[in-house]
Amino acid sequence: MTLDIHTHAFHPKIASKVLEQLTGHYGITPVGTGLVEHLLTRLDAAGIERAAVHAAATAPAQVIPANNWSMELARTQPRLIPFGTIHPGFADFEAEFDRLERAGIKGIKIHADFQGFRLDDPALWPILEAMQGRFIAMFHVGDRLAPHLNPSCPAKLRAIRRDFPQLCIIAAHLGGYLHWAEALLHLAGTDVYLDTSSSLPFLDDSLLRAILDRHPPERVLFGSDYPIFDPGRELKRLRERLRLSDAALERLLTSGEALFPENGPDPALV
Numbered sequence: 001m002t003l004d005i006h007t008h009a010f011h012p013k014i015a016s017k018v019l020e021q022l023t024g025h026y027g028i029t030p031v032g033t034g035l036v037e038h039l040l041t042r043l044d045a046a047g048i049e050r051a052a053v054h055a056a057a058t059a060p061a062q063v064i065p066a067n068n069w070s071m072e073l074a075r076t077q078p079r080l081i082p083f084g085t086i087h088p089g090f091a092d093f094e095a096e097f098d099r100l101e102r103a104g105i106k107g108i109k110i111h112a113d114f115q116g117f118r119l120d121d122p123a124l125w126p127i128l129e130a131m132q133g134r135f136i137a138m139f140h141v142g143d144r145l146a147p148h149l150n151p152s153c154p155a156k157l158r159a160i161r162r163d164f165p166q167l168c169i170i171a172a173h174l175g176g177y178l179h180w181a182e183a184l185l186h187l188a189g190t191d192v193y194l195d196t197s198s199s200l201p202f203l204d205d206s207l208l209r210a211i212l213d214r215h216p217p218e219r220v221l222f223g224s225d226y227p228i229f230d231p232g233r234e235l236k237r238l239r240e241r242l243r244l245s246d247a248a249l250e251r252l253l254t255s256g257e258a259l260f261p262e263n264g265p266d267p268a269l270v
Contacts, residue, residue: 002253004051004231006172006197006223009036011069032227039226046232052081054138056111060089071103081260083107083138087115088123097130107136112151113143119156132166136259142177153179154186161192174199180207188214197223200237221256
């Protein structure tokens with residue numbers, strides 16, 4: 001199974017608004033509409049079979065509506081692997097995890113920067129404890145603030161890995177958007193998964209190669225961050241920047257397959 005581990009697809013009622021917010025925050029004009037149909041078209045053009053789709057509730061009241069959308073995708077879109085969302089301010093996270101699990105949701109997206117908390121907030125600890133052995137955790141890492149000031153950063157995620165050793169962790173953006181020196185220091189070479197989303201256009205060759213040389217290749221996952229970037233274009237960047245052979249590119253596209261078997265992820269992989 002070829003897989004794009006990091007995409008987004010929004011409910012038609014909010015897609016245009018979300019794209020405006022993304023443009024305002026990152027200063028990047030998205031290439032896609034953010035609608036499911038367009039994501040599938042871009043996956044087809046790139047020759048990618050499936051994609052994980054992420055959302056993040058920016059307030060406790062958004063948790064249930066956002067998860068309802070993820071569950072709808074799980075019911076209606078067999079090519080997509082929707083992740084759920086949670087928020088430290090959402091009181092009954094255990095019941096919500098039960099609801100997500102019954103619906104076949106395999107993972108939870110955590111985006112501290114957009115959700116309004118820090119990865120070192122103790123309010124997050126019971127949630128992470130409950131996720132261990134149950135859900136894959138996709139963490140957004142990094143942003144424009146200095147790492148020690150940023151709500152998410154590689155050092156904070158490394159502390160989570162230390163304190164929650166049974167949590168299956170994916171660190172987005174090669175371990176830290178705009179924080180790649182810190183990602184090399186704190187995350188490269190560990191047992192967390194790194195995805196390639198929103199990193200290649202901004203990362204210089206020497207640091208890119210240093211991270212990938214240090215990290216286990218089977219724990220590097222392809223991610224495009226659609227609709228910000230196009231899956232096919234990101235694959236082309238990878239091939240050109242890293243001079244990847246067809247076989248190496250295929251390994252990158254299929255390295256996430258073991259995380260989504262019928263009976264859940266292999267405990268040896270977390």
